[in-house]
Amino acid sequence: xxxxxxxxxxxxxxxxxxxxxxxxxxxxxxxxxxxxxxxxxxxxxxxxxxxxxxxxxxxxxxxxxxxxxxxxxxxxxxxxxxxxxxxxxxxxxxxxxxxxxxxxxxxxxxxxxxxxxxxxxxxxxxxxxxxxxxxxxxxxxxxxxxxxxxxxxxxxxxxxxxxxxxxxxxxxxxxxxxxxxxxxxxxxxxxxxxxxxxxxxxxxxxxxxxxxxxxxxxxxxxxxxxxxxxxxxxxxxxxxxxxxxxxxxxxxxxxxxxxxxxxxxxxxxxxxxxxxxxxxxxxxxxxxxxxxxxxxxxxxxxxxxxxxxxxxxxxxxxxxxxxxxxxxxxxxxxxxxxxxxxxxxxxxxxxxxxxxxxxxxxxxxxxxxxxxxxxxxxxxxxxxxxxxxxxxxxxxxxxxxxxxxxxxxxxxxxxxxxxxxxxxxxxxxxxxxxxxxxxxxxxxxxxxxxxxxxxxxxxxxxxxxxxxxxxxxxxxxxxxxxxxxxxxxxx
Numbered sequence: 001x002x003x004x005x006x007x008x009x010x011x012x013x014x015x016x017x018x019x020x021x022x023x024x025x026x027x028x029x030x031x032x033x034x035x036x037x038x039x040x041x042x043x044x045x046x047x048x049x050x051x052x053x054x055x056x057x058x059x060x061x062x063x064x065x066x067x068x069x070x071x072x073x074x075x076x077x078x079x080x081x082x083x084x085x086x087x088x089x090x091x092x093x094x095x096x097x098x099x100x101x102x103x104x105x106x107x108x109x110x111x112x113x114x115x116x117x118x119x120x121x122x123x124x125x126x127x128x129x130x131x132x133x134x135x136x137x138x139x140x141x142x143x144x145x146x147x148x149x150x151x152x153x154x155x156x157x158x159x160x161x162x163x164x165x166x167x168x169x170x171x172x173x174x175x176x177x178x179x180x181x182x183x184x185x186x187x188x189x190x191x192x193x194x195x196x197x198x199x200x201x202x203x204x205x206x207x208x209x210x211x212x213x214x215x216x217x218x219x220x221x222x223x224x225x226x227x228x229x230x231x232x233x234x235x236x237x238x239x240x241x242x243x244x245x246x247x248x249x250x251x252x253x254x255x256x257x258x259x260x261x262x263x264x265x266x267x268x269x270x271x272x273x274x275x276x277x278x279x280x281x282x283x284x285x286x287x288x289x290x291x292x293x294x295x296x297x298x299x300x301x302x303x304x305x306x307x308x309x310x311x312x313x314x315x316x317x318x319x320x321x322x323x324x325x326x327x328x329x330x331x332x333x334x335x336x337x338x339x340x341x342x343x344x345x346x347x348x349x350x351x352x353x354x355x356x357x358x359x360x361x362x363x364x365x366x367x368x369x370x371x372x373x374x375x376x377x378x379x380x381x382x383x384x385x386x387x388x389x390x391x392x393x394x395x396x397x398x399x400x401x402x403x404x405x406x407x408x409x410x411x412x413x414x415x416x417x418x419x420x421x422x423x424x425x426x427x428x429x430x431x432x433x434x435x436x437x438x439x440x441x442x443x444x445x446x447x448x449x450x451x452x453x454x455x456x457x458x459x460x461x462x463x464x465x466x467x468x469x470x471x472x473x474x475x476x477x478x479x480x481x482x483x484x485x486x487x488x489x490x491x
Contacts, residue, residue: 010285018285018306022277025307028292029322030270032329033198037301039328040200044091046193046332047102047351050340051085052125052133053117058472060130060137061122065145070116075109078144081185083130083137087113091193091325094355095423099432103348107482110344126347126479128222128235128339129186131450131468135226138182148284152313153181155283159245166241170230170386184242186225187235190338192351193321194358195330201269201320203362204333206369208318209262211357212337213380213393214411217403218439219350220388221339221446221485224454227464232388232447235339236381243315245283256280259315261378265369269331272320276311283313301329317381333358342446342478342485349435349484356415356429359422371396388447389439404440412437435484444486450475 032038053061062082079086089105092098114124143149157164157180164178176183196204220232231237240259256263256279266272286309292302301324308322321332338350361368369377372394380393384403391403398406412433419429439445450471457467478488 014287015282015285018282018287018310021287021306022282022310025292025302025304026270026273026277028296028302028304029273029307031296033268033270036198037329038198039325039330040195040197042093043195043197045094045098045102045195045355046091046191047089047106047347048191048193049087049089049106049126049347050079050188050190051087052127052130052188052340053083053085053122054125054130054132054472054476055121056123058125058132058469058476060133062137062142063120063122066120067113067117067122070120071113072116073109073113076113078146078149079185079188080144080149081138081182082142082144083133084144084185084188085124091195093423094419097425097428099348099352099424099428102351103344106347107344123476125472125476126188126341126343127472127475128188128220128233128341128446129225129238130188131224131454131472131475132465133186133226135176135178135183138178138180138185140180140182142182142185143180152283156181156243156245159281159283161247164242164244166238168225168228168230168234168237168241170228170234172228172230174225174228174230176226178242181242184239187222187239187242188340189235189336190340190347190350192335192338192354193332194335194355195332198269198331200362201331201333202266202271203367204358205269205272205318205320206265206367207358207361208333208335208354209265209374210361210368210372210377211354211411212261212317213377213382213384213391214403214407215335215337215350215354216381216384217388217391217393218353218407218436219338219346219445220384221341221450223388223447223451224468227468229451229454231386232445233339233385236385239315258313259317261317261381262374264374269320269322272316273307273311273322276314277307280310280314282310284309301327339446342449342475342488343482345432345435345482345484346446349432352419352424352429352432353412353415353436355422356418356424356433357411359418360414361418363418363421368396389443389445404443408437408440435486438484439486442486444488446485449485449488 055061060083222235225234288305295302319334383391453471
């Protein structure tokens with residue numbers, strides 16, 4: 001979504017042409033799936049981590065343009081807010097030391113970039129929601145310079161026809177109105193990409209949906225938003241509401257939200273692209289000159305730019321991805337469930353657990369999604385966001401169970417088996433999955449540490465704003481230690 005755009009407004013003809021190109025792209029994708037034109041012999045994995053920028057007082061630093069110029073590393077890119085950046089780690093195979101290679105690459109890139117960011121008065125914070133962010137930081141003035149973000153902001157508000165209303169009930173209640181989608185910039189996530197074959201895609205996506213709530217429970221790291229203690233993963237309801245193009249009347253009619261868990265298990269990646277094109281009007285109706293049918297007939301690989309752009313403005317928690325690398329098309333499951341942080345090792349443990357468990361579940365003779373309703377998976381997702389490490393979930397053959405108990409007793413052995421199928425050595429997978437196990441045994445993750453630390457500071461006399469600033473300062477010290485969050489102590 002960060003690519004440059006030239007258009008600043010769209011005509012009715014633009015929208016008509018874009019819709020036709022999306023539908024043509026969908027037809028071409030169906031043909032490519034039938035003709036087995038995809039690269040999947042040596043599947044790769046990818047990783048993206050969204051970052052916050054803070055100053056020496058741990059307040060948001062609106063300096064991403066200056067930081068990017070100082071870093072001068074193409075791995076780092078802008079995000080929606082001027083206090084955001086994203087690092088895109090080069091894809092690699094999970095086996096052959098891939099997980100350790102990811103970890104080393106991320107740590108080196110962040111260490112190198114941190115030194116350069118410091119020269120312009122900024123430092124990185126890997127956290128699901130920046131605790132020191134307040135409504136005055138998420139105005140239109142805070143939108144990144146890239147014109148696509150301003151255009152997206154305008155189009156979402158135009159489609160909605162009224163200001164955004166954000167209401168989240170948790171430990172405390174947040175209620176606010178925004179004339180911009182900028183509150184969404186508070187959501188900083190980790191995205192894990194898994195390349196899969198067309199035949200395997202549905203199984204991997206269904207498996208990812210089945211475990212999404214469990215990922216949230218174990219990895220929650222977003223309890224504070226705009227000074228309020230809400231739910232362990234406040235990022236989930238915030239993202240759902242801050243990009244909602246529906247008025248109350250459209251919600252009452254059952255119109256689907258653009259931030260979407262989905263409503264059914266699928267049998268093909270085509271199901272997801274078809275739903276996206278059928279249910280959601282274009283936000284950015286930009287069209288290229290490519291004729292994908294002609295390109296395919298000539299033996300080439302179509303870019304399907306309109307289909308990909310439209311897909312990028314439907315925010316599924318597990319997103320289908322069509323992409324082209326070195327002239328070859330491939331398919332990916334993009335897992336968007338996880339928050340950023342708290343440390344690189346925590347991020348890699350979350351990624352390893354996800355990659356292992358979806359591989360194991362997708363390989364089972366009787367898949368889990370044939371034994372549970374899609375609604376149950378959705379309810380698990382809601383529970384994971386609202387209750388975090390204390391969440392109870394439903395699992396076939398087990399019933400209602402604490403997520404941590406399910407992970408330790410059943411899912412971690414499956415994840416280890418799945419990582420073995422990816423070619424990951426036992427020592428490498430064991431080290432990372434042990435982080436997940438310890439979190440479960442200690443009932444400790446980023447969200448529990450943040451709330452405990454803020455409570456301690458408030459009990460000592462700090463007001464909420466001071467407590468959040470002090471907590472974040474301590475958080476950053478722990479983050480740089482790269483010791484997993486379950487080992488952190490409230491000071």
